[in-house]
Amino acid sequence: MKGRILISIEGINGTLSCSTQEEMREYIETMEKFDLIGELGLPAASELEVMPKAGRGRLFANIDWKISTTTNTSIDPFPDLKIQIVKEIVNTGGAINVDEIPLDTGKEISAEEFHNTLLQAQESNSVSMVAAGDADVKEEDQPPLKKQKLIRSKEIVLIDVRNTFEHAIGHFIHPTSDRVLMYCTGGIRCVKASAMLKQRGVEDVSHLSGGIHRYLEKYGKNGFYKGKVFVFDQRVALDADQLRGKDQQHQQKDVVGKCIECYRPYDEISGANLCTVCRDLILICPSCRNRLHEFHCDRHQSWKHAYFTFLERFTSDELQTQKEKLQLLHDYSYLPATKHKNVRKTLRKQMEKIDARLNDLKEGNAIVEQNARRRCRTCFESDNICDGRCWGFWKHSQSPQEQSGNGMTLMPIMEVKVGDRVTVGPNWNETRLGSRGSEEDPRLGTVVDIKSWASGGDDLDCVAVKWDKSHDCSRRRNSSGTEAKVEIYRWGVVARNGQRMYDVSRLITRDGESSAR
Secondary structure (H helix, E strand, O other): OOOEEEOOEEEEEEEEEEHHHHHHHHHHHHHOOOHHHHHHHOOOOOOOOOOOOOEEEEEOOOOOOOOOOOOOOOOOOOOOOEEOOOOOOOOOOOOOOHHHHHOOOEEEEEOOOOHHHHHHHHHHHHOOEEEEEOOOHHHHHHOOHHHHOEEEOOOEEEOOOHHHHHHHHHHHHHOOOOOOEEEOOOOOOHHHHHHHHHOOOOEEEEEOOOOHHHHHHHHHHHHOEEOOOOOOOOEEOOOOHHOOOOOOOOOEEEOOOOOOOOOEOOOOOOOOOOOOOOOOOOOOOOOHHHHOOOOHHHHHHHOOOOOOOOOOOOOOHHHHHHHHHHHHHHHHHHOOOOOOOHHHHHHHHHHHHHHHHHHHHHHHOOOOOOOOOEEOOOOOOEEOOOOOOOOOOHHHOHHHHHHHHHHHOOOOOOOOOOOEEEEEEEOOOOHOOOOHHHHHHOOOOOEEEEOOOOOOOOOOOOEEEEOOOOOOOOOOOOOOOOOOOEEEEEEEEEEEOOOOEEEEEOOOOOOOOOOOO
């Protein structure tokens, strides 16, 4: 079996895949029969404050298993099995204590009750839906992502707990009247989100049991949910028929997503399409994508003519204009300063970056490259090296150009082991990774782990390095102390042209061993 599993003191959450339904049924039966006490026995009586009740060792007896299939046998949802221990299943920054969840969480309602509540609201209300803060603008005139949180004239009553990009490709289309209803993909995020609302004084809070997944199993395309569901694996997103394993030939699709630029219907999510400011996934159609070098999400649309990660294309005059626009955003758009501290810091850092570029151009240390290729927002490589899908499960969604380019033979990954000493390598990118160091003060570190790049795979193609000390480097580094933190670097990741990429390289002594200096 392959998949992703998170374990914390709150519980266990994960998604697994296998090749046949029989294997999946066998796994579920095995898990439901598992008895922790039967397997390991009880701790010594002196260690127990309360004797466990009968059956308490059956940890997985009442799991709400959600099963979906894929008709595309060429796509394996996961490349491997990864089990990770985390502080929280749903990250709240510690805002919700695990002991508070059963006390404060909202009422869990079935797909039937959720559907009937929406149905009754539809029959009794003809309320137009608008974006919060834009109550005098018609819904059809709104940019697509501004419709995320829907309101009535009185209050917000239907809350999508998922990410903005998840909402963009599919959501429930009707508000309710006087109750707060919450929903998410599988029902997990709502547990904490509803508890947060109740702790803030909202009494009548309900959330969809089993999430959108269970609702679509019951109502499919005949319900109030329209569009796709993001599934956090290599299938990316499924509509109601795909989630239920139905053949989609000749089926008309509900496209609720819209291109962030032209607003035409579009709902294909790709790891290559990220906001250049915050790296949120966005929806952008191929036509708009081809004419732009960098993209901006709905939250950063006002920055689209001022903030760019890659500055090599711009003249000094263009950079100066960008800086002036950033200064206006900083001085007038994000007040009071105490409320927008992080945003204002981001704007200041970008202005400093522009100043450094202007100085390089003035001193002759850089030239304007107006025909520069588009670069990946994640790894900063040009698009002939990386098409933008070098992170997460996107890494395994390869475009045709990536297959060992130009007939080249793919070289094996160079040998490396924990404890090896390393320095900057042939593919070190100073824009992304920071300074290379100098001959007098070289960047030196030690390999502390070897793993698979991004979401995993068969190759151990990245290394974790702990540097001997901090250097004057990019925002990824901690420059406040003398000792740098552990960072991840490519060690043999395959680029689109078939080349293996090495951010660092081993230091070799005369006797052939890695240097221990």
